[in-house]
Every structure is written in C-alpha cells, then in structure tokens.
Amino acid sequence: MSFTDRLREHVTDNGTGMLHDLLFAVVWVALVSFLFDFVFASAPTWVFYMFLAAGIPAYFGFFFSLELAKQEHGE
Template sequence: MSFREAVGDHISEHRSGMLVDLVFACSWVTMVTVLFRVLDGPEWAYYLCMLAGVIAYYGFFASVAIARENETIS
C-alpha cells in the first residue's frame, strides 16, 4: 500500500471525526481571540486559554462518550 492510499484510507475512515475536530478547534480559537481582543487581556493569559482548549477538547469528548455509554445502558 502506498503512502497516498494509506492517507486516503485514513481520511475516508475518520472523515466525520476530523470535521468535528476542525470545527471545535476553529470555534475555540475564534472565541478566545474575540474575548481577548474585547477585554485586552495579557498575552500570557491568551496563550494559557489556548492551551486550555486542548483540555476542553478531551474533556468535552470524554463526557460525550460517557453520556453515549450511559444512554445505551439505560
């Protein structure tokens, strides 16, 4: 299997997940950027909020997975 075929297979298998990841990332960056432009906060806090997006991403999708698991059990 060539590299190109492997990338194509990966994209076709994970297309919807990659789209959700992109939407979450774009939304988080936009929200933090707008907030800090309005509030004129310090640069270190801006980068800290950007880093918090990584934690928010994993926390959000972990809670979605738990909710789906609980829904199927009930």
C-alpha cells in the same frame, strides 16, 4: 501502498472524527480570539496563550463527557 492511498484510507476511516476535531479547534480559537479582542482587551499576551492551551483539556473533557452521555442513554 503509496502515500496517497494511505492518506485516502486514513481519511475514509477517520473522516467524521477529523471533522469534529477541526470544528472544535476552529470554534475554540474563535471564541478565545473574540474574548481577548473585546472582553479581555487589556490582558497580557501570555494569558491569551494560556487560554488557547486550555483548549487541549477542554477538548478531551468535552468529548469524554459526550461519550459518557452516549453510554448513559444506550446509544
């Protein structure tokens, strides 16, 4: 199987999840960038990077709670 075939198969199998991951990442970075451009403009750079890194647990927490909500409602 060629690289292109494997890539096509992977995207077909995981397309929706990959789209959700990308959307979450774009929204998170946009939100953090907005906050540090307008709200926390005088904050040090390391705080900006810590907020960006906080997106990792936020991602897993958001999708874990989403799964719990789906199971609770029987979907």
